[in-house]
Amino acid sequence: MKRVVVDRPGGYERLRVEAARDPEPVLDEVRVRVRASGVNYADCVIRMGLYESAKHYVGYPITPGFEVAGTIDAVGSLARDVAIGTEVIAVTRFGGYASHVVVPRAQIFAKPRALSFDEAASIPANFLTAHWALHGLAKVRLGETILVHSAAGGVGGALSQLGRRAGARVIGVVGRREKIDVARGLGCDAVIDASSGDWVARARVLSPRGYEIVLDANGASTLRASFELLCAPGRLVIYGFHSMLPRGRGRPSLARLARTWLATPRFDPLAMTGTNRSVLALNLSYLFEQRAILHEGMRDLLVAFERGELVAPPITCFALDDVASAHRALETGATVGKLVLVAQP
Structure with a gap:
């Protein structure tokens, strides 16, 4: 081998x-x-x-x-x-x-x-992460409005498709203009190009009352704004910290890691209780002992792929x-x- x-x-x-x-x-x-x-x-x-x-x-x-x-x-x-x-x-x-x-x-x-x-x-990795984030943690419901960061990527695209399948209104955020059509094709009702200006302002225009669910793997660069975009009740789901890591250099910068760690928001449970907003998080690799969760997710996903509900x-x-x-x-x-x-x- x-x-x-x-x-x-x-x-x-x-x-x-x-x-x-x-x-x-x-x-x-x-x-x-x-x-x-x-x-x-x-x-x-x-x-x-x-x-x-x-x-x-x-x-x-x-x-x-x-x-x-x-x-x-x-x-x-x-x-x-x-x-x-x-x-x-x-x-x-x-x-x-x-x-x-x-x-x-x-x-x-x-x-x-x-x-x-x-x-x-x-x-498996992208769709199981997305499935647990939306259904296991956030408990997405019909008619909710959700915001998906990196909506043209692996997990982001899976979240967009699963959100649409659940009957939610899906707003995607992408980092490059050329990714807009990809995100739309994966289920987003509207797409924000973060490279073209203030993505937060655009997100507020698209859903003035806020978002029931925001799904974020960026880390310090967007987490605070993602939380502030939640309506009440609202759920922020975190599944990564990509902004801490290098872009195309291969090696992490200790100085960058330290800066972004310090800039990462710490959420106050008293404030969350007072505003009726929650923070949830997951790492799929720690779920392997939970075979019932993996099997439930994979069964649902594979049936959906067989039926053409997901691509x-x-x-x-x-x-x-x-x-x-x-x-x-x-x-x-x-x-x-x-x-x-x-x-x-």
């Missing part, structure tokens, strides 16, 4: 592709011959050494990757209900940047027939050997949709 290994935190040069013996499944495990692996911003944070759950669960050296699509090519003694050759999606807590992965039987799902392997690998995001493919280019592209902030790594036959 081939896999990507990060021996220790650093820049793009730390992404090393190596050959290794194929892993063998035991007991309730299955081995997936990977056709495509999803690339997430969290993988870049893992490479930089700033992802807490990576240090908690694995440590370094580490193989990034939370999701793959491929075919079953070996099973353990307690997983013989799965046929060799079955096309599946697998969720992984790290290890997905490889040509073969072994995962518990409970972490594989039948690939929807309508999706290619590349598209299927784009689903895969725009896909950009990179060879597994070109993983550094994928990370570099993602960190520029210029990409739309989802990046995937394609394993060579």
Whole structure:
């Protein structure tokens, strides 16, 4: 097998592709011959050494990757209900940047027939994050108005689609004019181009009474304004801190990290109670023990994809050997949709 290994935190040069013996499944495990692996911003944070759950669960050296699509090519003694050759999606807590992965039987799902392997690998991390954010935490309701940051990105696009599916009015924010049409195509009723002026003022015009839900992965650069845009009652859901991290340089700046950490708002529970506004947060990698949550989310999502209620995001493919280019592209902030790594036959 081939896999990507990060021996220790650093820049793009730390992404090393190596050959290794194929892993063998035991007991309730299955081995997936990977056709495509999803690339997430969290993988870049893992490479930089700033992802807490990576240090908690694995440590370094580490193989990034939370999701793959491929075919079953070996099973353990307690997983013989799965046929060799079955096309599946697998969720992984790290290890997905490889040509073969072994995962518990409970972490594989039948690939929807309508999706290619590349598209299927784009689903779990982004859509499970979005599903738990909207349905598990924020409890989105019919007719609510929601604001989605980075609405043309992976999780943002999933949030836009799921918000539309739930009957909410979806307002998206994007960082570049060329992303407006992408966000509209993913379900936004209106799109704000933050690069063209005061995005907060525009957001207030589009929903003068405020927003029931705001979904934000930017961190210090937008969190305070996101909270202030909430109506009462309103819920701010945080699932990342992208503004703390470098754009296309590969390595974090300690000075920038310190500045943005200091600038990150601390929300006062007394003030939240007094204004009837809440702050919620999630990190998908800590939910893997909650198999009921993962299965409920994946079942709902895969049925929706089979029915055509959801569509895969725009896909950009990179060879597994070109993983550094994928990370570099993602960190520029210029990409739309989802990046995937394609394993060579």
